[in-house]
Amino acid sequence: MESAQELLDAGFSKTKTAEMIGVHHSKICRLVDIGELEIYLPFDDGDDKHQSKDLYEWLWEEDELEALLWKGYDEGKVDINAVLGERYYSVGRYVQNNYKxxxxxxxxxxxxxxxxxxxxxxxTCGESKQLKNFSKRKGEFVFGLEPQCNRCVEGRVRNNLINNESYKDRCKVVGKxxxxxxxDKLYVYGHIRRARESNLLNDLTTEQLEITKLSFSGCALTGDKTYHMDHVIPLAIGHGGTTYGNMIPLRSDLNISKHCNNIFEWFEANRQRFELSQERFDTLIDWLASANAMTVKxxxxxxxxxxANPCDVNDKGVI
Structure with a gap:
């Protein structure tokens, strides 16, 4: 208790004090609430009052945010505008600058x-809505969030697209x-959309796509730097999907030739025609098996x- 009070007297926030003495910050908050610990004010009525307040401003922001968190924990629903009041913009800017x-x-x-x-x-509409209804925004946006809810933003954009020609032109430039x-994102989104339309797995991320590309440094079977991304198990047979472990880089002519064929049978039938390496193929199969948490067999x-068991892509029970 004494060490906690000493740290608070030194100007540390409740959160930092709890961290330094190795306890959960909720314990320090409770002790302050019941009066067993006191918060030190890092300025007095002297000439340097404003200078000191500015110097320790972050302590106040952290404490207000901490109180906001516990209010949300205790009450279950908290409107941050109503709780922070006049401090909404200063605390919001602090969050944006320090936490994004x-x-x-x-x-x-x-x-x-x-x-x-x-x-x-x-x-815009003045309604209190959950944070998931507000888009994240970079730059000078309070709390790093769009001030308008998604519905109001959509309405504004729709209205501008209908009535504002210069806005439409600007959107085209920004979009391009x-x-x-x-x-890469657009490429992944396109394949994900195709898999989703077929009710197949569609969880490939741009990061996973990049990992796959780096694993082969070009076409998986030839090393060529120009390639397409191929679904090893084709979407057309109703299995696999646009997911990690089913997408590999293949040279365009190989990708076209493979089409919807079994990769093992296709390789045996076309190895000599395309002068493909058995060693590269074995390395590819090892990688695919590992990515799918299976043995090669x-x-x-x-x-x-x-x-052998193709599935109607409109069925829900595909594997």
Missing amino acids: NFHLFLAQKGFLPLEDNFFKTCS KWRDRNK EYREYVYWCH
Whole structure:
């Protein structure tokens, strides 16, 4: 208790004090609430009052955020606008500058499972809505969140697209720049959409796609730097999907030739025609088996089973 009070007297926040003495910060909060610990004010009525307050401003922000978290924990529903009042913008800027957005702040403090307990008031419709209804935004946005809820933003964009020609032109330019910067994302999104339409696995991420590419440094069978991404188990037979362990880089002519065929049978039939290496093929199968948490034998049997048991892509029970 004495060591905690000494740290608070030195100007440390409740959170930092708890961290330094090795207890959960909720314990320090409770002791302060019942009066057994006192918060030190890092300034007095002297001439340097404003200078000192600015110097220790982050302590106040952290304490207010801490109180906000525990209010959300205790009450189950908290509107951050109503709780913070006039301090909403200063605390929000602090979160944006130090945590990027309120979601990352909750994650860092261990409160992310309670995310649905926190609400924010939309600047347009005035309704209090859960944070998931507000898009994350970079730059000078309070709490790192869009001030308007997603519904109001959609309405604004829709109205501008209908009535504002210059806005439409600006959107085209911005859209083209984004597409040029995010070709891998668009590529993944396209394959994910195809798998989703077939009710197949569609959870491939751009990070997993990059890992797959780096694993082969070009076409998986030739090393060529120009290639397509191929579904080892084709979507057309109703198995596999756009998922890690079913996408590999293949040279375009190999990808076209393989089409919807069993990769083992296709390789045996076309190895000499395309002058393919058995060693490269074996390395590819080892990687595919490992990515699917199988042995090589199990993976081979799985591929043959998928081709022997094609499934209607509209069925829900595909594997």
